Amino acid sequence: MKEPLVLGIESSCDETGVGIVRGTTLLANTVSSSMDEHVRFGGVIPEIASRAHLDAIVPTLREALDTAGVTLDQVDALAVTSGPGLAGALMVGVCAAKALAVATGKPLYAINHLVAHVGVGLLDDGVYGGSLPGDLGALLVSGGHTEILRVRNIAADVELLGSTIDDAAGEAYDKVARLLGLGYPGGPAIDRIARTGDPRAFRFPRGLTQPKYMGSAEAPGPHRYDWSFSGLKTAVARCVEQHEAAGKPVPVADIAASFQEAVVDVVTSKAVLACREHGLRNLLLGGGVAANSRLRELTAERCAEAGISLAVPPFSLCTDNGAMVAALASRVIMDGRSPSDLAFAPDSSLPVTTVSA
Amino acid sequence: MILLVIDTSAIASAAIIRWHEDGSDAAVLAQFATEDTKSHAEVLAPGVRALLEEQELGGADVDHIVVGVGPGPFTGLRSGIATARALAFAWGTPLSGLMSLDAMAWDVLAAAAPSSDFLVATDARRREVYWARYSPSGLLLDGPHVAYPHALPPLPVYGAGAGIYRDKLAEAGAVVMPSFDRAQPTAASLGLAAVERLARGEELLDTAPRYLRESDAQVPGPRKRAL
Numbered sequence A: 001m002k003e004p005l006v007l008g009i010e011s012s013c014d015e016t017g018v019g020i021v022r023g024t025t026l027l028a029n030t031v032s033s034s035m036d037e038h039v040r041f042g043g044v045i046p047e048i049a050s051r052a053h054l055d056a057i058v059p060t061l062r063e064a065l066d067t068a069g070v071t072l073d074q075v076d077a078l079a080v081t082s083g084p085g086l087a088g089a090l091m092v093g094v095c096a097a098k099a100l101a102v103a104t105g106k107p108l109y110a111i112n113h114l115v116a117h118v119g120v121g122l123l124d125d126g127v128y129g130g131s132l133p134g135d136l137g138a139l140l141v142s143g144g145h146t147e148i149l150r151v152r153n154i155a156a157d158v159e160l161l162g163s164t165i166d167d168a169a170g171e172a173y174d175k176v177a178r179l180l181g182l183g184y185p186g187g188p189a190i191d192r193i194a195r196t197g198d199p200r201a202f203r204f205p206r207g208l209t210q211p212k213y214m215g216s217a218e219a220p221g222p223h224r225y226d227w228s229f230s231g232l233k234t235a236v237a238r239c240v241e242q243h244e245a246a247g248k249p250v251p252v253a254d255i256a257a258s259f260q261e262a263v264v265d266v267v268t269s270k271a272v273l274a275c276r277e278h279g280l281r282n283l284l285l286g287g288g289v290a291a292n293s294r295l296r297e298l299t300a301e302r303c304a305e306a307g308i309s310l311a312v313p314p315f316s317l318c319t320d321n322g323a324m325v326a327a328l329a330s331r332v333i334m335d336g337r338s339p340s341d342l343a344f345a346p347d348s349s350l351p352v353t354t355v356s357a
Numbered sequence B: 001m002i003l004l005v006i007d008t009s010a011i012a013s014a015a016i017i018r019w020h021e022d023g024s025d026a027a028v029l030a031q032f033a034t035e036d037t038k039s040h041a042e043v044l045a046p047g048v049r050a051l052l053e054e055q056e057l058g059g060a061d062v063d064h065i066v067v068g069v070g071p072g073p074f075t076g077l078r079s080g081i082a083t084a085r086a087l088a089f090a091w092g093t094p095l096s097g098l099m100s101l102d103a104m105a106w107d108v109l110a111a112a113a114p115s116s117d118f119l120v121a122t123d124a125r126r127r128e129v130y131w132a133r134y135s136p137s138g139l140l141l142d143g144p145h146v147a148y149p150h151a152l153p154p155l156p157v158y159g160a161g162a163g164i165y166r167d168k169l170a171e172a173g174a175v176v177m178p179s180f181d182r183a184q185p186t187a188a189s190l191g192l193a194a195v196e197r198l199a200r201g202e203e204l205l206d207t208a209p210r211y212l213r214e215s216d217a218q219v220p221g222p223r224k225r226a227l
């Protein structure tokens, strides 16, 4: 089959992304972010993100088409993130994509955002060069999600092995950065200052690691591969308060380093455990927090010990973008799957088992 | 000339209107409207596609797109504007906005000859209404605003916003017009109002949404220190 020219739209959080691929070749990856508008709030404000999507969507579309050097008429298919994500934000991309489908008569594919993060692995010159390995796991860590997936067939068979039961890891970074007065976004700020601190200065909790949650490989507990970061955040707050109450200076770098170590330790140990126990020999690391230096380092170290091959896409393909949506849709199309009915609704909690709706 | 009109300020609706540039002969060729105010993202695109198919029109046949720019609840309002902007981009069609309450003012004038200034009101949720004041000839005099019903001027009020807050409006001296107490802005009426203005050579609006409310986001205060 001829390689389809696919335009993908992403608007599930604070990035308005439009990507264009031909088969597995990336032609454009244009992203407009409203991150700066969220700084003073210390986190993504859904309504502000949604307003920004409305104003960014057409300029981003135009720029992506220009970059790719193609016209809308030449595109074979359209794709859009239909979930999971912020409901009001998803709505803007979905409405724009449906309108393009009406205007052009092209088929539209509603695509799962989380699975699309893995879809970047399909791109040529990417981490797997056009086709994914069979025994693939994906660890997604961002401000919006923390998940470990098992990918048997990216177009049709994806399973959620574990996820956070409360905050996303990136969200925990933002909250702790605020406690420490380090600003937003918290990930880069904490990563930077943690390098000057002692990661063993404080022993912060690793959530859901007690035996009653873990169980054993044969008899897994209820949260063997799940994470929780709310207790960690509370522990950091208490630590800061204790220093303040004692009239002592807050050891910001040590707390940042110890917090980061707690997050990265529990994220990587559970992800590697999930891979080992499911025979996954390859792990793709995605999401915005994949840029975190300590996360990359420890993931690489533990994967190497476990004989797992680790792949980390370039940063512009780890953060939310439209290219990943187009890349996954392209594979879904080449797999011969049907386009979505135009009446589909965005689904803020779309499960990973629904790759395309 | 063919006009495609979309409004999602309350219910979701779309219409195709044909008119001559001298303003004569304006006619609604086809229209659809939902009953509910929550399904915009699902129904709007299939609805527009069905209208075009029914009239055997393609993008090249549409001369102008007009979209209601509210006021209306945020997410619903955006779905219409996002749809209109993307259609206009894809077709290269001129795009304008029109204040959504103008649609109901047009309906009021079409149904009766008001003897005084009148108000149009829709449901703004949170116990408030979106409202605007019009002259007996349908000229927008004040608004749009978002306010508690008791703050409205004591005039006849038309629209679903009036039906919901009948008692509060009555206390404030306003008169709820019974035949309009469930009325919502529709794309068909918005389009007819738009055509009237275009024929008079008037400019329409841009498509910036008239949210009338901030995003509700609170800048977090300084963290309390434990002393």
Ligand SMILES: [Zn+2]
Pocket: A113, A117, A142, A144, A145, A287, A319, A320
């Ligand atoms: Zn994401």
